[in-house]
Amino acid sequence: MATTKKYTAILLLLVILGCQKQDTVDNFPIMGNLPMGEYQVGFQTLFTYDLTKNAIPYSDWDGNLYQSPTSENGRQYQINIWYPAQPDSGTRLKYADYINLMGRQTNFGESEEQKTFARQTFITQTRNLKNIRDTENKEELNTEQLNQLLDLDIFARLDAQPAEGQYPVVIYPNGSSPAYQSITCEFLASHGYVTVAFAPKGRFSSGMEISTTGLEVAVDDLEFVLGKVSEKSNADMNQVSILANAISSSVGAAAVSRNEKFKAFISLEGGFISAFEQRLLNGSSFYKPENIQTPILFIYSPHPSIDPKYTSHLKYADRYYAHFPKISEFAMLNYGMFDEFIPDIIGAHSGNTKKGFETANELILRFLNQTIKGESGELFDDSFMSSRNQIDTTFVLPSLPKPPNMAVLKDTFWKEGFDAIETIYQQLKSEGNPQPFSMNFYTEYRDWLAWKKDEDYVYRSRLYDLAYDSYPKSARINYYAGYFSMKREMNEKAKRFYRQALSLCESDEDLSASEKSTLRTYASEDLNSLLK
Missing domain, CATH: 1.25.40.10 (Tetratricopeptide repeat domain)
Structure with a gap:
């Protein structure tokens, strides 16, 4: 009788274990075919204030202000952090949890009203990004499509126990953090990087200003966020990099110009390599191109305003260029992967956005591993490029001998x-x-x-x-x-x-x-x- 009970208990335990979802990438379609690293990923959000500045209201992309009550404690910062974590710790999350955080950029309290606002914001922004490529199609995500994304399991676990040791830091500014860059952040964290996302803001509202002053204000935000990250025991502040998309790439360039702390910089489909954003940067007395001496990876695709020639003057930086001919700017965000679930979610592309997104992420990791962790090899060697037909052009511009400071x-x-x-x-x-x-x-x-x-x-x-x-x-x-x-x-x-x-x-x-x-x-x- 005792033996029968023993075998029954063992069988029950095996059944329970078999029903539990293990944290392998196969269980997370949102990660596609990205080669995840050795670490479980933890996630946490810091809600904090800069007491030296005033609080600001929320502003949408069109500039509409939402004058809901704001804290009097100072300028609001929502800082999202992914990090290498110990296995089987923390709470499982859905993609809905990232979208919900979009509604808590300036008002940190959590409510059903804010969740509804965040989801409508995601729908509106997705439609606006789609209209950039397809001006005739005004369709929004429908309820079924939105729910499909909201219900996706994500790889990171909330408040998981950090893995032992310190890890290089990658800071990734984006105006709709963390919903737009979470896949990349989880991917890098699984490979041993503390990855930090935040939304740069303007002087008077949460909307970043597209101006020289706007870039300077955003750099101040970035450095404040880094100061908070430096308080984390698992963050190696001697190995800090910047990864940035769209105009945030110019924020990154301005930050690198001002602060030698940054050891690598990635412009991910960034406007930094356009004449317009170069003019914005050159309008700042703080911006000195000759101070940019860290390695830079430029990932870019066809666009009338984008041309590598606008970075030829950055002669003291090793510059690596990879051209993706069939991808667009915002497909390098989570949307590149979401196209697999909702075709043409931000408009039709001639290439496979999922494969392009995955290739870009693998290239980012490869670049960071070589520049930050000291891995040997050439960035664009044959073994890497042979199966990456999403890239049609690569080249390297080596740095020139640098003068003393x-x-x-x-x-x-x-x-x-x-x-x-x-x-x-x-x-x-x-x-x-x-x-x-x-x-x-x-x-x-x-x-x-x-x-x-x-x-x-x-x-x-x-x-x-x-x-x-x-x-x-x-x-x-x-x-x-x-x-x-x-x-x-x-x-x-x-x-x-x-x-x-x-x-x-x-x-x-x-x-x-x-x-x-x-x-x-x-x-x-x-x-x-x-x-x-």
């Missing part, structure tokens, strides 16, 4: 004199860098020398000899070369530079209209005085 160059002047600055310049040229110092460098170094270091203008004149050697077609450089030559009473040299400055002024695209007017006035006055 400004602090080192100032210290070099004091310890070794200006001769050492000229030596550094010539050494970099001999190593293949035709313009060793940036235009911004000459302005900053000139102004630094002006304060009690160069009373007879000798060093500034020599500085602009170097500048002219690199930028002979710059009206501004010619003007200052003339000005400092005149100060040293090298009048014939000054005349030549002033004349060149005036002849180049009108066509110099680096000068604004007011700058051209000012330069013409000063150069003409100085030249006339020399001709008397």
